[in-house]
Amino acid sequence: MTNQESQSVKVVFVTRDETLQPEAPLPPVMVPTSLKRLGLSEIVNQLLDTETPVPLDFLIVKATAGDGGASILDEESASSSSVLLRPGASLESFLADNGLSSEVSLSIEYIRSVLPPSFLASF
Amino acid sequence: EEDIEDLSIDESAMSLSESRDKWKTYQSSVADLATTLCEQLRLILEPTLATKMRGDFKTGKRLNMKRIIPYIASSFKKDKIWMRRTKPSKRQYQIMISVDDSKSMNESPQCVELAFQSIALISKALTQLESGQLAVMKFGQDAQLVHPFEKTFSDESGGELVSKFSFAQDQTNVQKLVQNSIDIFQQQKLGGAELWQLQIIISDGICENHEVLRQLVRHARELKIMLVFVVIDALAAASGSSSITDIKQAKYISQDDGQMVLKMEKYLDTFPFEFYVIVRDIKELPSVLSSVLRQFYSEVAEMS
Ligand SMILES: [Mg+2]
Numbered sequence: 001m002t003n004q005e006s007q008s009v010k011v012v013f014v015t016r017d018e019t020l021q022p023e024a025p026l027p028p029v030m031v032p033t034s035l036k037r038l039g040l041s042e043i044v045n046q047l048l049d050t051e052t053p054v055p056l057d058f059l060i061v062k063a064t065a066g067d068g069g070a071s072i073l074d075e076e077s078a079s080s081s082s083v084l085l086r087p088g089a090s091l092e093s094f095l096a097d098n099g100l101s102s103e104v105s106l107s108i109e110y111i112r113s114v115l116p117p118s119f120l121a122s123f
Numbered sequence: 124e125e126d127i128e129d130l131s132i133d134e135s136a137m138s139l140s141e142s143r144d145k146w147k148t149y150q151s152s153v154a155d156l157a158t159t160l161c162e163q164l165r166l167i168l169e170p171t172l173a174t175k176m177r178g179d180f181k182t183g184k185r186l187n188m189k190r191i192i193p194y195i196a197s198s199f200k201k202d203k204i205w206m207r208r209t210k211p212s213k214r215q216y217q218i219m220i221s222v223d224d225s226k227s228m229n230e231s232p233q234c235v236e237l238a239f240q241s242i243a244l245i246s247k248a249l250t251q252l253e254s255g256q257l258a259v260m261k262f263g264q265d266a267q268l269v270h271p272f273e274k275t276f277s278d279e280s281g282g283e284l285v286s287k288f289s290f291a292q293d294q295t296n297v298q299k300l301v302q303n304s305i306d307i308f309q310q311q312k313l314g315g316a317e318l319w320q321l322q323i324i325i326s327d328g329i330c331e332n333h334e335v336l337r338q339l340v341r342h343a344r345e346l347k348i349m350l351v352f353v354v355i356d357a358l359a360a361a362s363g364s365s366s367i368t369d370i371k372q373a374k375y376i377s378q379d380d381g382q383m384v385l386k387m388e389k390y391l392d393t394f395p396f397e398f399y400v401i402v403r404d405i406k407e408l409p410s411v412l413s414s415v416l417r418q419f420y421s422e423v424a425e426m427s
Protein backbone atom coordinates (compact mmCIF):
# COMPACT_ATOMS: atom_id res chain seq x y z
CA MET A 1 0.00 0.00 0.00
CA THR A 2 1.32 3.42 -0.86
CA ASN A 3 1.48 6.09 1.78
CA GLN A 4 -1.85 7.52 2.85
CA GLU A 5 -2.68 10.61 0.86
CA SER A 6 -3.16 13.71 2.95
CA GLN A 7 -6.42 15.56 3.13
CA SER A 8 -7.18 18.01 0.33
CA VAL A 9 -9.45 20.97 -0.12
CA LYS A 10 -10.80 22.35 -3.37
CA VAL A 11 -9.34 25.75 -4.18
CA VAL A 12 -10.08 28.27 -6.90
CA PHE A 13 -7.23 30.74 -7.40
CA VAL A 14 -8.07 34.23 -8.64
CA THR A 15 -6.31 37.57 -8.89
CA ARG A 16 -6.97 41.20 -9.63
CA ASP A 17 -3.35 41.87 -10.58
CA GLU A 18 -3.26 42.41 -14.34
CA THR A 19 0.36 41.29 -14.57
CA LEU A 20 -0.46 37.96 -12.96
CA GLN A 21 -3.68 37.33 -14.85
CA PRO A 22 -3.86 33.88 -16.47
CA GLU A 23 -4.91 33.56 -20.11
CA ALA A 24 -7.96 31.55 -19.12
CA PRO A 25 -9.46 31.19 -15.63
CA LEU A 26 -7.38 28.75 -13.59
CA PRO A 27 -8.95 25.33 -13.01
CA PRO A 28 -10.05 24.37 -9.49
CA VAL A 29 -7.24 22.53 -7.69
CA MET A 30 -7.40 19.90 -4.96
CA VAL A 31 -4.71 21.20 -2.61
CA PRO A 32 -3.27 19.27 0.35
CA THR A 33 -4.44 21.11 3.47
CA SER A 34 -0.97 20.81 4.96
CA LEU A 35 0.36 23.41 2.50
CA LYS A 36 1.41 26.86 3.56
CA ARG A 37 2.21 30.03 1.65
CA LEU A 38 5.24 28.61 -0.15
CA GLY A 39 3.40 25.50 -1.29
CA LEU A 40 0.49 27.53 -2.62
CA SER A 41 2.96 29.86 -4.33
CA GLU A 42 4.56 26.94 -6.11
CA ILE A 43 1.17 25.69 -7.31
CA VAL A 44 0.07 29.06 -8.68
CA ASN A 45 3.43 29.64 -10.35
CA GLN A 46 3.17 26.25 -11.99
CA LEU A 47 -0.40 26.96 -13.13
CA LEU A 48 0.66 30.32 -14.53
CA ASP A 49 3.74 28.74 -16.05
CA THR A 50 5.92 31.65 -14.91
CA GLU A 51 9.50 31.82 -16.18
CA THR A 52 10.91 32.85 -12.84
CA PRO A 53 8.82 32.14 -9.74
CA VAL A 54 6.90 35.15 -8.45
CA PRO A 55 6.68 35.25 -4.64
CA LEU A 56 3.01 35.40 -3.71
CA ASP A 57 0.78 36.08 -0.78
CA PHE A 58 -2.71 34.73 -0.38
CA LEU A 59 -6.02 36.19 0.68
CA ILE A 60 -8.57 33.55 1.51
CA VAL A 61 -12.12 34.55 0.82
CA LYS A 62 -14.36 33.19 3.49
CA ALA A 63 -16.74 30.92 1.66
CA THR A 64 -20.29 30.36 2.75
CA ALA A 65 -22.38 27.31 1.97
CA GLY A 66 -24.39 27.71 -1.19
CA ASP A 67 -21.99 30.31 -2.50
CA GLY A 68 -19.73 28.75 -5.06
CA GLY A 69 -17.38 31.69 -4.66
CA ALA A 70 -17.55 32.53 -8.35
CA SER A 71 -18.29 36.20 -7.82
CA ILE A 72 -15.82 36.86 -5.05
CA LEU A 73 -14.02 39.57 -6.97
CA ASP A 74 -17.10 41.75 -7.10
CA GLU A 75 -15.96 45.08 -5.70
CA GLU A 76 -18.39 45.18 -2.79
CA SER A 77 -17.75 41.73 -1.42
CA ALA A 78 -14.03 41.46 -2.05
CA SER A 79 -11.76 42.80 0.64
CA SER A 80 -14.24 42.83 3.47
CA SER A 81 -14.44 39.08 3.90
CA SER A 82 -11.00 37.94 2.88
CA VAL A 83 -8.20 37.06 5.26
CA LEU A 84 -4.46 37.02 4.63
CA LEU A 85 -2.96 33.58 5.12
CA ARG A 86 -0.55 34.27 7.97
CA PRO A 87 3.11 33.42 7.46
CA GLY A 88 3.67 29.92 8.77
CA ALA A 89 -0.04 29.05 8.73
CA SER A 90 -1.30 26.10 6.72
CA LEU A 91 -4.66 25.80 5.02
CA GLU A 92 -5.46 23.21 7.66
CA SER A 93 -4.97 25.71 10.45
CA PHE A 94 -6.98 28.32 8.53
CA LEU A 95 -9.87 25.88 8.24
CA ALA A 96 -9.63 24.95 11.91
CA ASP A 97 -9.43 28.58 13.05
CA ASN A 98 -12.54 29.39 11.07
CA GLY A 99 -14.50 26.29 12.00
CA LEU A 100 -14.53 25.03 8.43
CA SER A 101 -14.17 21.50 7.12
CA SER A 102 -12.38 20.49 3.97
CA GLU A 103 -15.83 20.03 2.40
CA VAL A 104 -15.96 23.74 1.58
CA SER A 105 -14.30 25.02 -1.51
CA LEU A 106 -12.05 27.98 -0.97
CA SER A 107 -11.57 30.98 -3.20
CA ILE A 108 -8.09 32.30 -2.77
CA GLU A 109 -6.84 35.55 -4.21
CA TYR A 110 -3.14 35.64 -4.98
CA ILE A 111 -1.16 38.88 -4.86
CA ARG A 112 2.48 39.76 -5.33
CA SER A 113 4.16 39.39 -2.02
CA VAL A 114 4.94 42.70 -0.37
CA LEU A 115 7.64 41.20 1.81
CA PRO A 116 11.26 41.01 0.66
CA PRO A 117 12.16 37.57 -0.78
CA SER A 118 14.93 36.89 1.75
CA PHE A 119 12.49 37.40 4.58
CA LEU A 120 9.89 35.19 2.91
CA ALA A 121 12.32 32.35 2.48
CA SER A 122 12.33 31.85 6.22
CA PHE A 123 8.71 30.67 6.21
CA GLU B 124 -32.65 -0.75 14.54
CA GLU B 125 -31.84 1.84 11.91
CA ASP B 126 -35.28 3.33 12.23
CA ILE B 127 -34.79 4.16 15.89
CA GLU B 128 -31.58 5.96 15.16
CA ASP B 129 -33.21 8.00 12.42
CA LEU B 130 -35.85 9.36 14.75
CA SER B 131 -33.33 11.81 16.14
CA ILE B 132 -34.21 15.29 15.06
CA ASP B 133 -31.91 16.86 12.54
CA GLU B 134 -32.53 20.58 12.24
CA SER B 135 -31.26 20.83 8.72
CA ALA B 136 -33.45 17.98 7.50
CA MET B 137 -36.82 18.76 6.01
CA SER B 138 -40.15 18.02 7.61
CA LEU B 139 -41.77 14.82 6.45
CA SER B 140 -44.67 16.47 4.61
CA GLU B 141 -42.30 18.80 2.85
CA SER B 142 -40.12 15.88 1.80
CA ARG B 143 -43.13 13.94 0.52
CA ASP B 144 -44.04 16.86 -1.70
CA LYS B 145 -40.49 17.13 -2.93
CA TRP B 146 -40.37 13.42 -3.66
CA LYS B 147 -43.56 13.70 -5.73
CA THR B 148 -42.02 16.52 -7.74
CA TYR B 149 -38.82 14.55 -8.35
CA GLN B 150 -40.80 11.47 -9.33
CA SER B 151 -43.01 13.22 -11.83
CA SER B 152 -40.02 15.01 -13.35
CA VAL B 153 -38.42 11.65 -14.17
CA ALA B 154 -41.48 9.52 -15.02
CA ASP B 155 -40.75 9.19 -18.74
CA LEU B 156 -37.04 8.69 -18.20
CA ALA B 157 -37.80 5.90 -15.70
CA THR B 158 -39.73 3.96 -18.32
CA THR B 159 -36.79 4.24 -20.71
CA LEU B 160 -34.31 3.15 -18.05
CA CYS B 161 -36.56 0.27 -17.01
CA GLU B 162 -36.65 -1.09 -20.55
CA GLN B 163 -32.90 -0.87 -20.85
CA LEU B 164 -32.36 -2.52 -17.47
CA ARG B 165 -34.72 -5.31 -18.43
CA LEU B 166 -32.52 -6.13 -21.40
CA ILE B 167 -29.39 -6.12 -19.30
CA LEU B 168 -30.54 -7.77 -16.09
CA GLU B 169 -33.04 -10.34 -17.24
CA PRO B 170 -31.76 -13.60 -18.67
CA THR B 171 -32.06 -14.18 -22.37
CA LEU B 172 -34.99 -16.26 -23.53
CA ALA B 173 -32.80 -18.57 -25.56
CA THR B 174 -32.64 -21.94 -23.85
CA LYS B 175 -29.57 -24.07 -23.63
CA MET B 176 -28.91 -27.78 -23.61
CA ARG B 177 -27.45 -28.51 -20.22
CA GLY B 178 -27.45 -30.67 -17.19
CA ASP B 179 -27.17 -34.18 -15.91
CA PHE B 180 -30.39 -36.09 -16.29
CA LYS B 181 -31.39 -39.74 -16.32
CA THR B 182 -33.33 -39.23 -19.54
CA GLY B 183 -33.04 -36.57 -22.16
CA LYS B 184 -32.47 -35.50 -25.70
CA ARG B 185 -28.75 -35.49 -26.14
CA LEU B 186 -25.90 -37.34 -24.46
CA ASN B 187 -23.56 -35.36 -22.26
CA MET B 188 -20.24 -36.71 -23.54
CA LYS B 189 -18.37 -35.65 -20.42
CA ARG B 190 -20.48 -38.09 -18.39
CA ILE B 191 -19.86 -41.20 -20.51
CA ILE B 192 -16.52 -42.32 -19.12
CA PRO B 193 -17.52 -41.85 -15.46
CA TYR B 194 -20.72 -43.76 -16.39
CA ILE B 195 -18.76 -46.76 -17.65
CA ALA B 196 -16.16 -46.49 -14.88
CA SER B 197 -18.89 -46.55 -12.24
CA SER B 198 -20.28 -49.78 -13.67
CA PHE B 199 -23.18 -47.78 -15.09
CA LYS B 200 -24.24 -46.43 -11.71
CA LYS B 201 -23.59 -42.77 -12.50
CA ASP B 202 -26.31 -42.71 -15.07
CA LYS B 203 -27.18 -39.02 -15.29
CA ILE B 204 -25.73 -38.81 -18.75
CA TRP B 205 -28.42 -36.90 -20.63
CA MET B 206 -28.87 -33.23 -21.39
CA ARG B 207 -32.18 -31.38 -21.66
CA ARG B 208 -33.25 -27.98 -22.78
CA THR B 209 -33.66 -25.90 -19.67
CA LYS B 210 -35.01 -22.45 -19.19
CA PRO B 211 -32.66 -20.19 -17.32
CA SER B 212 -34.01 -19.27 -13.94
CA LYS B 213 -34.96 -15.71 -13.31
CA ARG B 214 -32.02 -13.79 -11.94
CA GLN B 215 -32.24 -12.30 -8.51
CA TYR B 216 -30.58 -8.99 -8.05
CA GLN B 217 -30.07 -6.42 -5.39
CA ILE B 218 -29.27 -2.83 -6.04
CA MET B 219 -28.06 -0.39 -3.45
CA ILE B 220 -28.20 3.31 -4.19
CA SER B 221 -25.72 5.24 -2.07
CA VAL B 222 -26.03 8.97 -1.96
CA ASP B 223 -23.44 11.49 -0.81
CA ASP B 224 -24.80 13.46 2.15
CA SER B 225 -21.67 15.56 2.63
CA LYS B 226 -21.52 19.34 2.74
CA SER B 227 -19.79 19.69 -0.61
CA MET B 228 -23.00 18.48 -2.28
CA ASN B 229 -24.66 21.62 -0.98
CA GLU B 230 -22.44 23.91 -2.98
CA SER B 231 -25.06 24.22 -5.65
CA PRO B 232 -28.78 23.54 -5.40
CA GLN B 233 -28.57 21.83 -8.79
CA CYS B 234 -26.33 19.17 -7.32
CA VAL B 235 -28.80 18.22 -4.59
CA GLU B 236 -31.65 18.28 -7.07
CA LEU B 237 -29.77 16.02 -9.48
CA ALA B 238 -29.00 13.60 -6.65
CA PHE B 239 -32.66 13.28 -5.64
CA GLN B 240 -33.79 13.04 -9.24
CA SER B 241 -31.31 10.21 -9.72
CA ILE B 242 -32.70 8.30 -6.72
CA ALA B 243 -36.25 8.87 -8.00
CA LEU B 244 -35.31 7.75 -11.49
CA ILE B 245 -33.41 4.61 -10.51
CA SER B 246 -35.89 3.51 -7.84
CA LYS B 247 -38.84 4.03 -10.16
CA ALA B 248 -37.21 2.07 -12.96
CA LEU B 249 -36.42 -0.77 -10.57
CA THR B 250 -39.90 -0.97 -9.07
CA GLN B 251 -41.25 -1.19 -12.61
CA LEU B 252 -38.90 -4.11 -13.23
CA GLU B 253 -40.48 -5.91 -10.27
CA SER B 254 -37.90 -8.56 -9.64
CA GLY B 255 -35.17 -7.13 -7.50
CA GLN B 256 -34.58 -5.62 -4.13
CA LEU B 257 -33.56 -2.07 -3.49
CA ALA B 258 -31.72 -0.48 -0.60
CA VAL B 259 -30.67 3.12 -0.09
CA MET B 260 -27.69 4.30 1.89
CA LYS B 261 -26.45 7.77 2.75
CA PHE B 262 -22.84 8.55 3.46
CA GLY B 263 -20.58 11.33 4.66
CA GLN B 264 -18.58 10.91 7.86
CA ASP B 265 -20.49 7.66 8.29
CA ALA B 266 -22.40 5.35 6.06
CA GLN B 267 -25.96 4.67 7.12
CA LEU B 268 -28.68 2.52 5.61
CA VAL B 269 -31.83 4.60 5.13
CA HIS B 270 -33.82 1.91 3.34
CA PRO B 271 -33.03 -1.79 3.80
CA PHE B 272 -33.34 -4.52 1.14
CA GLU B 273 -36.02 -6.27 3.20
CA LYS B 274 -38.50 -3.43 2.86
CA THR B 275 -40.50 -2.85 -0.31
CA PHE B 276 -39.70 0.51 -1.83
CA SER B 277 -42.86 2.60 -2.07
CA ASP B 278 -43.76 6.25 -2.62
CA GLU B 279 -43.89 6.53 1.13
CA SER B 280 -40.31 5.27 1.41
CA GLY B 281 -39.26 7.95 -1.07
CA GLY B 282 -40.71 10.76 0.99
CA GLU B 283 -39.17 9.34 4.13
CA LEU B 284 -35.72 9.06 2.69
CA VAL B 285 -35.70 12.61 1.33
CA SER B 286 -36.24 13.80 4.90
CA LYS B 287 -33.18 11.88 6.06
CA PHE B 288 -30.69 13.85 4.00
CA SER B 289 -29.14 17.06 5.25
CA PHE B 290 -26.09 17.47 2.98
CA ALA B 291 -24.21 18.83 5.97
CA GLN B 292 -21.74 16.09 6.88
CA ASP B 293 -18.18 17.32 7.29
CA GLN B 294 -16.45 14.47 5.47
CA THR B 295 -16.89 12.33 2.40
CA ASN B 296 -15.71 8.94 3.57
CA VAL B 297 -16.21 6.78 0.50
CA GLN B 298 -13.87 4.17 1.96
CA LYS B 299 -16.21 3.59 4.89
CA LEU B 300 -19.16 3.50 2.54
CA VAL B 301 -17.66 0.81 0.34
CA GLN B 302 -16.51 -1.26 3.32
CA ASN B 303 -19.96 -1.14 4.96
CA SER B 304 -21.73 -1.92 1.71
CA ILE B 305 -19.55 -4.94 1.03
CA ASP B 306 -20.48 -6.23 4.50
CA ILE B 307 -24.19 -5.71 3.88
CA PHE B 308 -24.01 -7.34 0.45
CA GLN B 309 -22.11 -10.31 1.84
CA GLN B 310 -24.73 -10.88 4.53
CA GLN B 311 -27.42 -10.89 1.85
CA LYS B 312 -25.54 -13.52 -0.11
CA LEU B 313 -25.90 -16.16 2.57
CA GLY B 314 -29.04 -17.42 0.85
CA GLY B 315 -26.82 -19.03 -1.72
CA ALA B 316 -28.84 -18.35 -4.88
CA GLU B 317 -27.22 -16.62 -7.80
CA LEU B 318 -27.51 -13.04 -6.77
CA TRP B 319 -26.40 -10.05 -8.78
CA GLN B 320 -25.35 -7.22 -6.58
CA LEU B 321 -24.90 -3.72 -7.76
CA GLN B 322 -24.07 -0.53 -5.93
CA ILE B 323 -24.74 2.82 -7.53
CA ILE B 324 -22.93 5.67 -5.80
CA ILE B 325 -24.28 9.14 -6.43
CA SER B 326 -21.89 11.91 -5.44
CA ASP B 327 -20.10 15.03 -6.57
CA GLY B 328 -17.08 12.74 -6.93
CA ILE B 329 -14.76 14.58 -4.57
CA CYS B 330 -13.22 12.05 -2.21
CA GLU B 331 -9.87 11.20 -0.64
CA ASN B 332 -7.57 8.21 -0.54
CA HIS B 333 -7.87 7.08 -4.11
CA GLU B 334 -5.23 4.38 -3.73
CA VAL B 335 -6.95 2.65 -0.82
CA LEU B 336 -10.28 2.95 -2.58
CA ARG B 337 -8.93 1.36 -5.72
CA GLN B 338 -8.04 -1.76 -3.74
CA LEU B 339 -11.48 -1.89 -2.13
CA VAL B 340 -13.15 -1.58 -5.51
CA ARG B 341 -11.07 -4.50 -6.75
CA HIS B 342 -12.04 -6.53 -3.70
CA ALA B 343 -15.74 -5.85 -4.33
CA ARG B 344 -15.33 -6.96 -7.88
CA GLU B 345 -13.81 -10.26 -6.77
CA LEU B 346 -16.96 -10.76 -4.69
CA LYS B 347 -18.97 -10.01 -7.84
CA ILE B 348 -20.36 -6.82 -6.39
CA MET B 349 -20.47 -4.21 -9.05
CA LEU B 350 -19.77 -0.58 -8.21
CA VAL B 351 -20.90 2.18 -10.51
CA PHE B 352 -20.09 5.76 -9.61
CA VAL B 353 -22.44 8.42 -10.90
CA VAL B 354 -20.51 11.69 -10.70
CA ILE B 355 -22.82 14.63 -10.51
CA ASP B 356 -20.92 17.38 -12.21
CA ALA B 357 -21.94 20.08 -9.77
CA LEU B 358 -19.65 22.76 -11.16
CA ALA B 359 -20.93 22.32 -14.68
CA ALA B 360 -24.53 22.05 -13.52
CA ALA B 361 -24.23 25.27 -11.53
CA SER B 362 -22.23 27.58 -13.71
CA GLY B 363 -21.50 25.78 -16.93
CA SER B 364 -18.09 27.42 -16.82
CA SER B 365 -16.05 24.61 -15.39
CA SER B 366 -16.47 20.94 -14.67
CA ILE B 367 -15.06 18.10 -12.60
CA THR B 368 -13.11 17.16 -15.70
CA ASP B 369 -11.11 20.42 -15.30
CA ILE B 370 -10.19 19.93 -11.64
CA LYS B 371 -6.50 19.37 -10.94
CA GLN B 372 -4.90 17.56 -8.07
CA ALA B 373 -1.70 18.95 -6.56
CA LYS B 374 0.56 16.12 -5.52
CA TYR B 375 4.10 15.69 -4.26
CA ILE B 376 6.01 12.86 -5.83
CA SER B 377 9.26 11.76 -4.22
CA GLN B 378 12.19 11.60 -6.60
CA ASP B 379 15.01 9.05 -6.50
CA ASP B 380 17.15 11.55 -4.61
CA GLY B 381 14.45 11.86 -1.95
CA GLN B 382 13.32 15.29 -3.08
CA MET B 383 9.59 15.96 -3.26
CA VAL B 384 8.46 17.45 -6.55
CA LEU B 385 5.11 19.13 -7.14
CA LYS B 386 3.05 17.48 -9.82
CA MET B 387 -0.31 18.65 -11.06
CA GLU B 388 -2.50 16.04 -12.63
CA LYS B 389 -6.13 15.84 -13.58
CA TYR B 390 -8.24 14.87 -10.59
CA LEU B 391 -10.13 12.24 -12.57
CA ASP B 392 -6.89 10.58 -13.75
CA THR B 393 -6.57 8.83 -10.39
CA PHE B 394 -10.29 8.33 -9.84
CA PRO B 395 -10.47 4.87 -8.25
CA PHE B 396 -13.74 3.67 -9.74
CA GLU B 397 -13.34 1.88 -13.01
CA PHE B 398 -16.99 2.29 -13.93
CA TYR B 399 -18.06 5.87 -13.57
CA VAL B 400 -20.30 8.19 -15.49
CA ILE B 401 -20.47 11.97 -15.38
CA VAL B 402 -23.93 13.46 -15.35
CA ARG B 403 -24.80 17.12 -15.85
CA ASP B 404 -28.45 16.67 -16.71
CA ILE B 405 -30.83 14.00 -15.46
CA LYS B 406 -31.84 13.24 -19.05
CA GLU B 407 -28.39 11.76 -19.63
CA LEU B 408 -28.64 9.25 -16.80
CA PRO B 409 -30.62 6.38 -18.41
CA SER B 410 -28.32 6.01 -21.38
CA VAL B 411 -24.98 6.47 -19.58
CA LEU B 412 -26.02 4.21 -16.75
CA SER B 413 -27.25 1.42 -18.98
CA SER B 414 -24.20 1.55 -21.21
CA VAL B 415 -21.83 1.22 -18.25
CA LEU B 416 -23.93 -1.62 -16.81
CA ARG B 417 -23.91 -3.42 -20.12
CA GLN B 418 -20.13 -3.13 -20.23
CA PHE B 419 -19.80 -4.48 -16.71
CA TYR B 420 -22.10 -7.45 -17.17
CA SER B 421 -20.46 -8.47 -20.41
CA GLU B 422 -17.15 -8.55 -18.52
CA VAL B 423 -18.71 -10.57 -15.71
CA ALA B 424 -20.09 -13.04 -18.24
CA GLU B 425 -16.60 -13.52 -19.63
CA MET B 426 -15.17 -14.07 -16.16
CA SER B 427 -17.51 -16.90 -15.16
MG1 LIG C 1 -18.10 15.85 -0.18
